[in-house]
Amino acid sequence: MFRALVLLLIVLIISMIVCVSIVNKKLIKNRSHVVHLINMAIFTAACYTVFILVPFGYDTLATFMSGLYFLSTDWLVIYLMFFVAAYTHIQPPSKLPRRIIGILAGVDSISFLINTFTHHMFKLEAGSSDQTGISYWNIQLQPPHTVHRILVYSIVLYSLCILIYRLIKSPVMFKNKYSSILFQTLAVVGLNVFCSVKNAKFDYSVILYASLAISICYFALYALPKKVLEKICSTIVEDSVIGMFAYDNDGKCVGVNEMAKDLFAGDEEIEVIAERYLADWFKEHKDSSLNVIGEERTVIKNGEKKYIYVTYQKYLDEKGRRLGCCFQFEDRTEVVMNFKEEKYRATHDMLTGLLNREAFEIEVKKILAKAEEPYCMVCSNIQDFKMINELYGSDAGDKLLMTQADMIRSKEEEGSVSARIYADKFCTLMPRRSFNEKMFTENMSKLLDLGEESPFKPHFYLGVYDITDVSEPVWTMYDKAILAINTIRGNYGKYIAYYKEELLERILEEREVLGGFDRALAEGQFHMFLQPQIANNGTIVGAEALVRWIHPEKGLVNPGVFIPTLEKAGLIHKLDLYMWECAAKKLEEWKTQGKEDLSISVNISTKDFFYLDIPKTFSKLAQKYDFDIDKLKLEITESALIENVLAIMKTLDELHTLGYDIEIDDFGSGYSSLGMLKDINADILKIDMIFLQETKNIMRSNTILKNVISMSKELGMPIIMEGVETKEQVDFLMNAGCDMFQGYYFAKPMNVENFEQAYC
Ligand code: C2E
Ligand code: CA
Ligand code: CA
DSSP states (O other), X not given: OHHHHHHHHHHHHHHHHHHHHHHHHXXXXXXXXXXXXXXXXXXXXXXXXHHHHSOTTOHHHHHHHHHHHHHHHXXXXXXXXXXXXXXXXXXXXXSHHHHHHHHHHHHHHHHHHHHHHHOSSEEEEEEOOOTTOOOEEEEEEOTTHHHHHHHHHHHXXXXXXXXXHHHHHSOHHHHHHHHHHHHHHHHHHHHHHHHHHTTOSSOTHHHHXXXXXXXXXXXXHTOOOHHHHHHHHHHHHHHXXXXXXXXXXXXXXXXXXXXXXXXXXXXXXXXXXXXXXXXXXXXXXXXTTOXXXXXXXXXXXXXXXXXXXXXXXXXXXXXXXXXXXXXXXXXXXHHHHHHHHHHHHHHBOTTTOSBOHHHHHHHHHHHHHTOOSOXXXXXXXXXXXXXXXXXXXXXXXXXHHHHHHHHHHHHOOTTOEEEEEETTEEEEEEEGGGOOXXXXXXXXXXXXXXXXXXXXXXXXXXXXXXXXXTTSOHHHHHHHHHXXXXXXXXXXXXXXXXXXHHHHHHHHHHHHHHHHHHHHXXXXXXXXXXXXXXXXXXXXXXXXXXXXXXXXXXXXXXXXXXXXHHHHTTOHHHHHHHHHXXXXXXXXXXXXXXXXXXXEEEEEOTTHHHHOOHHHHHHHHHHHSOOOGGGEXXXXXXXXXXXXXXXXXXXXXXXXXXXXXXXXXXXXXXXXXXXXXXXXXXXXXXXXXXXXXXXXXXXXXHHHHHHHHHHHHHHTOOEEEEOOOSHHHHHHHHHHTOOEEESTTTOOOEXXXXXXXXXX
């Protein structure tokens, strides 16, 4: 019996050592508490085992060992307390009780060590062998030992209370986690109490330490509450945003989660709906060998279309037998809608809802790739759209654009596509037969009618390009329609223009002019030609300076080709400055040669008034070159005078003060009124050649000429007639009293050398 007890104790100690070494290797929660507790149990059990093995006669050793055993029970219950606190997450509110317990346990421990010599806690006596034949140490407890008991039992009681509290408060599935430790602890304590009360030869409760240690190890390490997992899993499924129908092996519905109910709820029971869904699915998917099938579907929920991704999944057991199956429904409505919206944003103009540039290009290509009839591209542009924004606010501007878009949309026919390209530029591709010029312009006029009281009447332009080559880049087609618009821009009498090939040639020519201009000017490719001006007595009075571009490749280029382009591009002043300087230089040269009676007239472009301080320029010129100022005559066209009367009058006064003579060029060509003459301080009137050109009513022209000449006589203004080509014209003009002539009849413009040879 004794041997069996010792053997059992040794086996249990070893098993606890194994336990502690396993726990030590695992990174688990509360590991240090578990390790400390089991280590202490091992120590306590070992002390006890050694104690009972001490043979009689070694009283001091036996007393020391049993003292160690008693004091280790103090620390064993303290570690049990620590473990329980950590395991149940119930910590004492302050550290004080722990400290007190620690001090008491310390005092108790010292007391047991001293007891080896003092025997104040207990005494050992050799227990006589009784009928069982076992010899044992009989422990005679002294009154102070009661203090130890009280301490140990109080600590255990505290731990038990915590365990009981936790047990009561825990959900059912966690109860055995606490109850097993609680009952094992109770068993240890109970057996201990029983042995004490019965004054047993041995403390059999030591045997139960091992089972308590193993139990603690098990719960700390391995116990996985499966029910918790199940509960959590089923909650996840129930609350999932993915709807679910689950079926058994016969296709009977065994579960439907909330989301699926929400998606499919109808008049029938949801299980019926689910079972029909499965049956329908199999009708569509005859091949049921696949374990997982996923596809996009739609359902109508409360009249709203929902986009769902359905996954069908089959479940088999380890032997491949069918267990059941399930559907998962992922509501992708938001994603699909976002995607659609994004796509819409990427392809549409947000203000008008028409296509944007990029989408227009794609659509046009698609339509033209299949085109079986002629197509045209129509672009519209509102003149001074900025003014609408400024006068009425950008909201009004936006509204106008939206109305225009609505109008375009409402007229859009099959095979047409429209877009807002940029700002107020709209573009439509349509079959040529659908384009109705009248309807288009009428609609636009209606659209832009801002009402009687509006201070501003917007004008619009339409550019039409008849597509000849469907493989042409879309933006080239668009550019061609815009090019057509550019030909009528600023012309308020016109609304619509068609693209013609010459337009492109003209544009290319313009580009060539602009591209080569600076270099040509720097390289001296521009030359001053002179056309003589003859007085009515036959003597030469001077010449008009007319520019010629002697191009290295093209040869002589007339100003009609490049002057309008340079004017449009705001570059004409550079050329004029050059020409004026040429004229001034020539006059200086003539003066030194004694030919100071000849004058030169130079042209001043309307645009020069914007870019130059003309009086200052001519004043500098007079300082730089030595010539008689009244010999450099300045030709200003009549139209320039009308555009900026006040500013120009001031300039002319300044030029007069400097001593220059002013000629009004092209008189009678524009919308000038004779009345203007009284305000303008000019010296010579140069009548436009238009009056001499062959017209149906030569009589009327002549009458006007006669009257203009006589009127200017009265005003004291000498007259030059330009474009004189025939003797008859000269005769007629002489009769009418014309003072000077310029024209092919006398000479064409010529280079300076030829002029000098002929007239100097
Ligand atoms: P413009 O100032 O009216 O010049 C007279 C134009 O009539 C010249 O054309 C001249 O060659 C042409 N002409 C002269 N006599 C006759 C004639 O009997 N019959 C016909 N049919 N034409 C005649 P051109 O040289 O081609 O110059 C055209 C226009 O270019 C000029 O008209 C002028 O406005 C502008 N221009 C010429 N040189 C310059 C310049 O240096 N600066 C500026 N700003 N404009 C210039
Ligand atoms: Ca002129
Ligand atoms: Ca002229």
